[in-house]
Amino acid sequence: MSVSIYTLQNLVDMANDLTEDYVLENDIDASASSGHDGGDGWIPIGAFGNAFTGTFDGQGYTISGLTINRAASYQGLFGLLHNVGIGTSWLRNVKLTGVNITGQFYTGGLVGRANHQNSDITDIDVSGSVTTTSDDCGMLCGRANNGVTITNCKTYGTVSGTSGDDSIGGLVGETENGVSIIDC
Numbered sequence: 001m002s003v004s005i006y007t008l009q010n011l012v013d014m015a016n017d018l019t020e021d022y023v024l025e026n027d028i029d030a031s032a033s034s035g036h037d038g039g040d041g042w043i044p045i046g047a048f049g050n051a052f053t054g055t056f057d058g059q060g061y062t063i064s065g066l067t068i069n070r071a072a073s074y075q076g077l078f079g080l081l082h083n084v085g086i087g088t089s090w091l092r093n094v095k096l097t098g099v100n101i102t103g104q105f106y107t108g109g110l111v112g113r114a115n116h117q118n119s120d121i122t123d124i125d126v127s128g129s130v131t132t133t134s135d136d137c138g139m140l141c142g143r144a145n146n147g148v149t150i151t152n153c154k155t156y157g158t159v160s161g162t163s164g165d166d167s168i169g170g171l172v173g174e175t176e177n178g179v180s181i182i183d184c
Contacts, residue, residue, distance in 0.1 A: 014045050024058040031065030041068040044079030051082035058094025068101040074112040075103025081114040090120040099128035106142040107132045117147030127156040134163050138173035145176040153184045
């Protein structure tokens with residue numbers, strides 16, 4: 001049985017159980033995220049050593065105004081999507097509009113890093129601005145590797161880096177080891 005998400009606080013609370021299946025039930029205005037964590041903004045769901053391994057179905061709804069401005073890696077709505085188990089972790093059917101995200105390595109509008117097979121990203125639209133102060137930055141995903149599949153995703157906006165490094169892209173900053181990108 002899935003957990004229903006109705007509010008910004010419900011999104012925040014997803015960090016309490018990173019293995020659960022979640023379903024977005026309506027549009028969410030996330031502009032208040034700019035004031036979270038002492039002004040650093042949204043704290044991503046899942047991080048290195050504590051990845052999101054569940055599922056998230058946005059059902060076509062929109063999350064607007066997500067803001068992050070922190071000197072840390074694994075930045076995005078989700079920090080790290082990672083599944084090496086038997087099941088599948090996935091993010092699908094959501095629109096992120098007006099994102100304003102700045103981070104270090106692995107920075108993306110939807111997810112900082114998607115890692116390992118059975119981790120799928122499908123039917124996602126992201127628009128806004130995503131910036132890295134290091135490397136591996138993309139409007140959808142900073143880095144995808146090890147068999148991740150990305151299907152039917154669209155991005156609009158500005159992606160930039162301030163360090164002069166590479167691995168910056170409109171969809172994904174860097175891919176490695178068998179990533180499939182289909183109809184994007």
